[in-house]
Amino acid sequence: xxxxxxxxxxxxxxxxxxxxxxxxxxxxxxxxxxxxxxxxxxxxxxxxxxxxxxxxxxxxxxxxxxxxxxxxxxxxxxxxxxxxxxxxxxxxxxxxxxxxxxxxxxxxxxxxxxxxxxxxxxxxxxxxxxxxxxxxxxxxxxxxxxxxxxxxxxxxxxxxxxxxxxxxxxxxxxxxxxxxxxxx
Amino acid sequence: xxxxxxxxxxxxxxxxxxxxxxxxxxxxxxxxxxxxxxxxxxxxxxxxxxxxxxxxxxxxxxxxxxxxxxxxxxxxxxxxxxxxxxxxxxxxxxxxxxxxxxxxxxxxxxxxxxxxxxxxxxxxxxxxxxxxxxxxxxxxxxxxxxxxxxxxxxxxxxxxxxxxxxxxxxxxxxxxxxxxxxxxxxxxxxxxxxxxxxxxxxxxxxxxxxxxxxxxxxxxxxxxxxxxxxxxxxxxxxxxxxxxxxxxxxxxxxxxxxxxxxxxxxxxxxxxxxxxxxxxxxxxxxxxxxxxxxxxxxxxxxxxxxxxxxxxxxxxxxxxxxxxxxxxxxxxxxxxxxxxxxxxxxxxxxxxxxxxxxxxxxxxxxxxxxxxxxxxx
Numbered sequence: 001x002x003x004x005x006x007x008x009x010x011x012x013x014x015x016x017x018x019x020x021x022x023x024x025x026x027x028x029x030x031x032x033x034x035x036x037x038x039x040x041x042x043x044x045x046x047x048x049x050x051x052x053x054x055x056x057x058x059x060x061x062x063x064x065x066x067x068x069x070x071x072x073x074x075x076x077x078x079x080x081x082x083x084x085x086x087x088x089x090x091x092x093x094x095x096x097x098x099x100x101x102x103x104x105x106x107x108x109x110x111x112x113x114x115x116x117x118x119x120x121x122x123x124x125x126x127x128x129x130x131x132x133x134x135x136x137x138x139x140x141x142x143x144x145x146x147x148x149x150x151x152x153x154x155x156x157x158x159x160x161x162x163x164x165x166x167x168x169x170x171x172x173x174x175x176x177x178x179x180x181x182x183x184x
Numbered sequence: 185x186x187x188x189x190x191x192x193x194x195x196x197x198x199x200x201x202x203x204x205x206x207x208x209x210x211x212x213x214x215x216x217x218x219x220x221x222x223x224x225x226x227x228x229x230x231x232x233x234x235x236x237x238x239x240x241x242x243x244x245x246x247x248x249x250x251x252x253x254x255x256x257x258x259x260x261x262x263x264x265x266x267x268x269x270x271x272x273x274x275x276x277x278x279x280x281x282x283x284x285x286x287x288x289x290x291x292x293x294x295x296x297x298x299x300x301x302x303x304x305x306x307x308x309x310x311x312x313x314x315x316x317x318x319x320x321x322x323x324x325x326x327x328x329x330x331x332x333x334x335x336x337x338x339x340x341x342x343x344x345x346x347x348x349x350x351x352x353x354x355x356x357x358x359x360x361x362x363x364x365x366x367x368x369x370x371x372x373x374x375x376x377x378x379x380x381x382x383x384x385x386x387x388x389x390x391x392x393x394x395x396x397x398x399x400x401x402x403x404x405x406x407x408x409x410x411x412x413x414x415x416x417x418x419x420x421x422x423x424x425x426x427x428x429x430x431x432x433x434x435x436x437x438x439x440x441x442x443x444x445x446x447x448x449x450x451x452x453x454x455x456x457x458x459x460x461x462x463x464x465x466x467x468x469x470x471x472x473x474x475x476x477x478x479x480x481x482x483x484x485x486x487x488x489x490x491x492x493x494x495x496x497x498x499x500x501x502x503x504x505x506x507x508x509x510x511x512x513x514x515x516x517x518x519x520x521x522x523x524x525x526x527x528x529x530x531x532x533x534x535x536x537x538x539x540x541x542x543x544x545x546x547x548x549x550x551x552x553x554x555x556x557x558x559x560x561x
């Protein structure tokens with residue numbers, strides 16, 4: 001891992017992108033042995049509008065808390081993909097929701113497409129866990145943070161009644177990303 | 185003392201609330217405003233559990249008035265706001281300075297003036313901290329630049345307020361308020377907590393502004409000692425005075441209690457400054473961009489260093505002057521249109537001071553600073 005591993009979770013306000021960033025950071029700093037910083041950016045509205053969370057992971061102290069050259073980015077909406085992809089590294093990764101993002105940003109980075117929101121709706125009956133499926137996918141795609149650490153972080157944040165649902169969502173994410181990677 | 189430390193991932197604003205609780209804060213009066221709201225939110229949950237009081241007042245002026253009142257009654261009191269709220273609080277802040285009531289105000293800076301840009305960062309209130317309320321008055325302002333430092337500086341703010349009987353400010357920007365980092369929260373007793381001096385002697389002999397002290401003990405209102413407090417210039421007993429000698433003495437004394445203790449209040453960080461030829465002067469989240477830039481410049485063989493005020497007011501005059509004497513140039517990035525650069529110019533009188541200013545609600549990017557370092561190395 002380089003001295004900065006940079007992640008960006010983007011979508012629209014209300015899709016849980018900031019929560020995904022928080023959970024990843026918690027996984028890295030509390031349940032794994034990394035140093036991490038999470039920051040966020042959003043407009044005055046709490047629902048709708050492009051929203052993003054950024055997570056910097058490192059083995060040492062982190063100075064600048066925002067992304068400079070992104071290793072991996074998630075985009076759940078077209079607006080987020082278009083607006084936020086410019087900082088992805090040449091050898092970086094872009095994961096998009098294939099139903100939402102039709103106009104795939106061009107660049108030297110690797111693009112993975114998957115119907116994330118549709119999978120949340122069909123397989124788990126709840127669109128709301130699309131962010132947790134995404135989190136699982138990102139975890140498996142980057143291989144920087146232990147899957148067990150991410151699972152612990154997710155489960156520590158959700159009420160007892162929703163632990164099962166979130167655990168399943170995360171597992172789906174891990175598996176789907178591995179399939180995508182194998183078929184790439 | 186080895187304490188049991190808990191490691192938690194906290195938002196800057198949550199770390200601030202934790203710092204306040206650690207320091208013994210038992211009263212919060214506020215009027216929530218983005219991007220400071222999580223401070224009020226966290227304390228609304230935590231204070232009642234610990235026997236403290238939390239109240240949302242009808243507006244910002246009432247909020248600052250409530251904490252001044254609570255402090256007079258003996259509480260360790262906090263309010264938190266952002267620029268628009270800070271503007272409204274100025275009248276009572278002046279009252280707290282003159283009446284010498286300890287209290288802590290957190291200002292999480294967003295774009296201004298007016299309601300400006302609520303969800304974007306700014307550092308444009310830094311001069312308001314010093315000059316916001318009228319009249320000559322003492323100012324202590326702390327400017328942390330990491331989430332763990334927000335925790336420790338909030339504790340220090342309470343300690344300084346109690347020690348010097350004065351309002352103390354902690355100013356940080358929206359990025360720090362909302363970002364998350366792991367924070368080590370030590371057990372009580374590991375970090376020093378200061379409580380205000382208690383008056384001794386007979387209650388009838390008590391003077392709240394006893395000039396035989398540098399900082400007179402403050403008795404809690406309603407607990408045995410009767411005394412008067414006014415925003416007018418006053419005598420040792422707290423009643424108004426027209427005596428020019430006493431007016432002069434009081435006005436000078438509230439300034440002197442800070443000016444004579446700068447070495448106790450001052451706090452700076454010097455990073456790679458030993459042989460630095462290009463100095464970057466930066467605070468808050470901008471100091472993090474600057475640190476990134478300094479590291480990159482060093483990789484390119486440029487002798488760059490970072491001077492970071494952790495106490496912004498009183499301004500670290502001696503330390504900066506000493507550091508600047510050896511420098512070829514000083515770069516001053518800040519998220520405003522040139523405020524702290526004026527202090528750097530005043531203090532150092534250096535011939536090559538270069539400002540880098542941004543007011544678009546975006547942080548200063550490290551590459552902007554690197555370019556200036558290269559140009560002026």
